[in-house]
Amino acid sequence: MPWQDIVTIREKSPLVHNITNYVVMNTTANALLAVGASPVMAHAVEEVEELAAVAGALVINIGTLSPPWVEAMLLAGRAAKKNGVPLVFDPVGCGATRLRSRAAQELIQNARPSIIRGNASEIHALLHAGSGGKGVDSLLRPDQIENEATELSRATGAVVSVSGPVDLIVQGDKAVRVANGHPLMARVTGMGCTASAVTGAFAAVNDSPLKAAAHAMALMGVAGEMAAERCQGPGSFWPLFLDTLSLIQESDLARRLKVQW
Amino acid sequence: MPWQDIVTIREKSPLVHNITNYVVMNTTANALLAVGASPVMAHAVEEVEELAAVAGALVINIGTLSPPWVEAMLLAGRAAKKNGVPLVFDPVGCGATRLRSRAAQELIQNARPSIIRGNASEIHALLHAGSGGKGVDSLLRPDQIENEATELSRATGAVVSVSGPVDLIVQGDKAVRVANGHPLMARVTGMGCTASAVTGAFAAVNDSPLKAAAHAMALMGVAGEMAAERCQGPGSFWPLFLDTLSLIQESDLARRLKVQW
Amino acid sequence: MPWQDIVTIREKSPLVHNITNYVVMNTTANALLAVGASPVMAHAVEEVEELAAVAGALVINIGTLSPPWVEAMLLAGRAAKKNGVPLVFDPVGCGATRLRSRAAQELIQNARPSIIRGNASEIHALLHAGSGGKGVDSLLRPDQIENEATELSRATGAVVSVSGPVDLIVQGDKAVRVANGHPLMARVTGMGCTASAVTGAFAAVNDSPLKAAAHAMALMGVAGEMAAERCQGPGSFWPLFLDTLSLIQESDLARRLKVQW
Numbered sequence: 001m002p003w004q005d006i007v008t009i010r011e012k013s014p015l016v017h018n019i020t021n022y023v024v025m026n027t028t029a030n031a032l033l034a035v036g037a038s039p040v041m042a043h044a045v046e047e048v049e050e051l052a053a054v055a056g057a058l059v060i061n062i063g064t065l066s067p068p069w070v071e072a073m074l075l076a077g078r079a080a081k082k083n084g085v086p087l088v089f090d091p092v093g094c095g096a097t098r099l100r101s102r103a104a105q106e107l108i109q110n111a112r113p114s115i116i117r118g119n120a121s122e123i124h125a126l127l128h129a130g131s132g133g134k135g136v137d138s139l140l141r142p143d144q145i146e147n148e149a150t151e152l153s154r155a156t157g158a159v160v161s162v163s164g165p166v167d168l169i170v171q172g173d174k175a176v177r178v179a180n181g182h183p184l185m186a187r188v189t190g191m192g193c194t195a196s197a198v199t200g201a202f203a204a205v206n207d208s209p210l211k212a213a214a215h216a217m218a219l220m221g222v223a224g225e226m227a228a229e230r231c232q233g234p235g236s237f238w239p240l241f242l243d244t245l246s247l248i249q250e251s252d253l254a255r256r257l258k259v260q261w
Numbered sequence: 262m263p264w265q266d267i268v269t270i271r272e273k274s275p276l277v278h279n280i281t282n283y284v285v286m287n288t289t290a291n292a293l294l295a296v297g298a299s300p301v302m303a304h305a306v307e308e309v310e311e312l313a314a315v316a317g318a319l320v321i322n323i324g325t326l327s328p329p330w331v332e333a334m335l336l337a338g339r340a341a342k343k344n345g346v347p348l349v350f351d352p353v354g355c356g357a358t359r360l361r362s363r364a365a366q367e368l369i370q371n372a373r374p375s376i377i378r379g380n381a382s383e384i385h386a387l388l389h390a391g392s393g394g395k396g397v398d399s400l401l402r403p404d405q406i407e408n409e410a411t412e413l414s415r416a417t418g419a420v421v422s423v424s425g426p427v428d429l430i431v432q433g434d435k436a437v438r439v440a441n442g443h444p445l446m447a448r449v450t451g452m453g454c455t456a457s458a459v460t461g462a463f464a465a466v467n468d469s470p471l472k473a474a475a476h477a478m479a480l481m482g483v484a485g486e487m488a489a490e491r492c493q494g495p496g497s498f499w500p501l502f503l504d505t506l507s508l509i510q511e512s513d514l515a516r517r518l519k520v521q522w
Numbered sequence: 523m524p525w526q527d528i529v530t531i532r533e534k535s536p537l538v539h540n541i542t543n544y545v546v547m548n549t550t551a552n553a554l555l556a557v558g559a560s561p562v563m564a565h566a567v568e569e570v571e572e573l574a575a576v577a578g579a580l581v582i583n584i585g586t587l588s589p590p591w592v593e594a595m596l597l598a599g600r601a602a603k604k605n606g607v608p609l610v611f612d613p614v615g616c617g618a619t620r621l622r623s624r625a626a627q628e629l630i631q632n633a634r635p636s637i638i639r640g641n642a643s644e645i646h647a648l649l650h651a652g653s654g655g656k657g658v659d660s661l662l663r664p665d666q667i668e669n670e671a672t673e674l675s676r677a678t679g680a681v682v683s684v685s686g687p688v689d690l691i692v693q694g695d696k697a698v699r700v701a702n703g704h705p706l707m708a709r710v711t712g713m714g715c716t717a718s719a720v721t722g723a724f725a726a727v728n729d730s731p732l733k734a735a736a737h738a739m740a741l742m743g744v745a746g747e748m749a750a751e752r753c754q755g756p757g758s759f760w761p762l763f764l765d766t767l768s769l770i771q772e773s774d775l776a777r778r779l780k781v782q783w
Contacts (some may be wrong), residue, residue: 023286023302025545025586029711034756039711040615040657041545044588046618051657064286066305066329068588090613095299123510133302135276164352187507188289189300234295235503242757246709283564284547287529325547327566327590354562396537396562396573448768450551450561495556496764 002215003250004259005206010036014056014204016039018197019073023062023093027198027238034245035219037201043069048076055206059197060111062103062135063092070103070223077111086203086212089113089158089198093136093198094246095125108156114209116152117161117196118144126152127232142168146175161199161213163192168216171210178214178228179220179258182228188237195220198245214259223248263476263518266467266509271297275317275465279303279458280334282324285451288499289320289458295479295506298462302331306449309337314344319464320458321372323364324353324397328460331364338372347464347473348420350374351457354397356386361434369417373468378422378457381406387413398447403429405434422460422474425451430478432471440519441482443489451499456481456513461507475520484509524737524779526774527728529745532558532691536565536578536726538657540697540719541565541595543614547711549760550719556767557741560721566590575605578726582633582667582717583711585614586657592625599633608725608734611635612718615658617647624653630678638733639676640685648674659708664690668697679681682720683735685714691733691739698738701780702743703763704750720767736781744778 009256015038020028025041042051045068051092052058058080060073064152089111091104104126108116116123120140121133127148133139142149142164149170162168167178185191199216204211226248227240276299281289286302293300304311306329313319319341321334341348349370352365365387369377377384380402382394388409394400396413403425403468410421410431423429428439446452460477467473487509537560547563554561561589564573565677567590580602582595602609613626613634626648630638638645642662643655649670655661664671664686671682671692682691691701707713721738729733748770749762 013656013659017657022301022544026287026548026711029545030756032585032707033711038656038659040618041586041621042615043586044621046589047621050619062306064302067307093303096301097303098312099305101309107464133297134274135278135316137274137299138574161631187294189287189294207284231504233504233507234291234498235505235507237759239500239761243753243755246755246757282563283544325565326562326775328568338701354564356654358564358572360566360569374748396539396577444612450548450555465688465695492765494765494768495552496761496766496768500761 002218003253004163005215006203006219007192008205009201013038014201015040016057016059016197017042017051017055017201017205018059020059020061020193021225023063024193027190028194030242031194032197032201032247033199034242035198041057045075048072049079052076052079052085055085056232057086057088057200059088060107061090061092061193061195061196062100065100073107074110077107081112081254086118086209086223088115088196088200088203090193091118091122091126092193094122095133096135101125112157114203115159115161115199115213117199117213119192120162120164123160126149141165144207159213161217163195166216167214167221169210171215174210176214176218177207177260178217178221180218180225180256184225184234184237187223187234206227218257218259222253225256226252243252263479264514266463266476266478268322269466270462273466275462276298277318277458277461277465278303278312278316279320279321280337281307281454284324286453288451290454291503292455292506293458293462295503296459296462301511304333306336309333310340313337313340313346316346318339318347318349318461320461321368322348322351322353322454322457323361324454326361331486336369337367342373344349347375347470348459349378349461349464351361351454352379352387353384353454356394357396358440363385375421375458375464376420376422376474378455378460378474381423381425384421384423385409403424420470420474422478424456425447426504428478428482430471430475432495435471436483437475438521440477440480441479441486441517443493444487445498446485446497479518479520483514486517487513524740525775527724527737528741530727531723534721534727535546535560537562538579538719538722539573539577540563540581540728541570541598542581542583542715546586546715549712550716551715552764553767554719554723558719559722565594567594567597570594571601574601574607576719577624579610579722580609580733581630581722583612583614583715583718584622587622587714595666596632599629603634604614607730608636609633610718610722610725611637612715613640613644613648614715616644617655618657625646636722636725636743637681637683637735639677639721639735641714642684642686645674645682645684646670663687681731681735683739685717689739689743691736691777696732698736698783700739700743702747702778703738704746706750706756706759707746709756723740732742740779740781744775747778748774
């Protein structure tokens with residue numbers, strides 16, 4: 001159950017090291033604090049290895065990348081691997097440009113993420129030329145790329161967590177589906193990046209990357225529904241979403257969760 | 262009428278490529294999503310040309326610039342021009358430092374923006390030495406620099422869109438004035454940058470840069486008024502402003518719009 | 523009294539130049555606008571000296587540093603010193619990595635800040651090897667490092683302002699304690715960075731760095747309490763906090779202030 005992980009995150013406040021994009025640095029830091037984790041953002045090649053080595057999880061996100069950042073991501077990813085720190089990788093905009101596609105491939109091959117978390121277009125683009133996306137937004141649904149997700153999981157050994165109307169989390173033959181969430185979440189920037197950061201918090205406290213990824217998407221989906229029901233639009237959604245991440249209770253999850261293992 | 266453009270943005274969800282400053286990356290992405298566009302932020306010289314070439318509009322903003330970013334801006338601007346993609350340029354802080362003044366001149370000369378959108382001090386500084394500004398805030402009103410705006414429009418071929426108590430949008434001899442907006446908007450960071458980003462969404466769906474620029478300022482002004490009337494201060498203004506951008510209706514514009522063509 | 527400084531900030535709207543981290547650029551700009559100051563963010567070595575020289579205060583924060591930024595911080599710090607512009611320095615994450623510890627030492631030695639503002643772990647790490655922190659979060663309270671704060675103040679000539687359950691502001695033998703604030707503030711990213719930025723606004727209008735630092739922490743604490751009493755969680759806290767910074771009155775401070783000189 002996700003609830004036990006949430007309790008553990010709130011109790012232990014795991015350090016989550018993020019090398020992420022400029023758009024979501026503030027929002028993902030706040031989401032991690034709201035779930036109870038301790039976020040740190042650091043991207044300099046001179047310091048990422050020290051932080052990644054002692055973190056509970058490392059989250060790498062290529063949403064506004066440039067070559068020096070890719071170098072730091074590779075260093076941090078290797079340091080995490082060497083120290084048994086789980087790595088969550090979000091290939092934002094993979095397929096939209098050659099730089100992003102190359103960086104994503106390089107990171108997966110060299111840093112061996114525990115969990116690859118993206119939208120359906122990005123997961124598709126990791127296996128095929130062409131993006132199927134529009135910039136960083138997906139034009140595909142998770143159920144349309146289930147075979148690719150399975151293939152990617154087998155090829156990389158990673159859990160593949162795909163967000164969409166029904167989230168799909170795949171580990172080899174196993175598939176988990178989370179039917180929570182709300183359409184408004186697609187109108188708020190960085191909700192996918194927030195899902196990746198929150199996945200990092202769960203990966204820091206749950207040794208099963210499949211469970212960590214699924215529990216994170218469950219929390220995102222339920223909290224998103226609860227915030228969406230009370231907000232008036234995408235602007236008032238965000239403060240309510242953070243409040244919900246912070247205040248959510250076991251009964252909220254029990255009543256709303258639509259997870260299929 | 263701005264309304265038809267808003268309908269088209271909501272239907273087509275044009276891709277708007279932003280090379281902008283760190284302060285507003287999150288807020289402008291959210292504003293673009295709220296109006297119905299699809300934002301992408303990307304600044305690496307290795308990828309900006311690919312994105313700018315396929316975008317509906319390119320928005321360049323020098324609010325926290327450094328030389329590598331200027332190089333990317335020039336590459337992206339040229340790629341946009343080559344592919345017929347309209348460029349909106351926001352010369353944030355032009356006149357405050359030599360770096361900004363030089364970068365602004367270089368961008369205008371090389372990338373030939375369709376629309377130059379700034380505050381009165383910045384537009385003034387594009388034509389004269391000295392800033393007339395305090396950092397990135399204006400000490401001038403649009404009506405005080407109307408001649409400069411006209412001169413700049415003639416010299417560059419761009420529409421010049423100047424925000425202030427009464428916004429002024431100039432194309433050669435033509436001038437449009439938008440008397441909407443609220444003083445509180447000057448107490449929220451990045452409202453000018455948001456206006457530039459939103460102008461990009463309108464430029465992606467309206468072939469007339471004069472109309473695109475004027476319609477964007479009309480939406481900004483009316484949404485700003487509506488949010489300001491319901492908020493308690495600059496903090497509660499922003500979520501309400503995003504909600505309003507997303508939910509605004511034709512009747513809101515019809516009732517409130519104060520545009521003089 | 524803090525109130526006179528607040529009135530002066532609102533009247534004069536001092537320019538506060540920030541070289542800060544990506545996580546808080548938007549939030550600290552909004553906080554400075556809310557208190558009535560005029561923020562500018564600029565980090566390029568080509569322009570920081572020009573801005574620092576004309577600012578009312580310079581705020582340097584190493585929360586997401588890299589070597590080119592450290593170079594700009596040193597240039598700006600020296601330009602500020604040369605022009606009599608007070609410098610507030612926030613050693614975010616000092617002790618967490620060697621890069622941060624070295625950069626912090628280098629900045630203090632070369633740029634001679636008027637005010638060093640951090641959490642207890644960071645202040646501790648400025649004097650000792652080892653951090654006592656978890657990433658950027660403190661594991662110490664101000665009262666546990668009072669001797670170090672005094673020693674640091676004597677060694678550097680700076681006022682040392684330490685945030686925590688009871689804030690401690692030290693200048694040589696003098697110590698001020700501010701017992702305002704709310705635990706929720708530790709669950710919102712960048713509240714420490716916001717305290718440093720706001721300290722910059724006070725330093726721009728009050729010639730006593732001890733008073734400027736204490737008054738800033740008093741405003742932060744009282745505004746934090748007022749927002750926390752009305753919010754539902756860390757998400758709804760932030761808009762209310764900005765509203766409160768903007769709308770706070772003398773009577774709010776008079777009623778709530780718990781300052782011990």
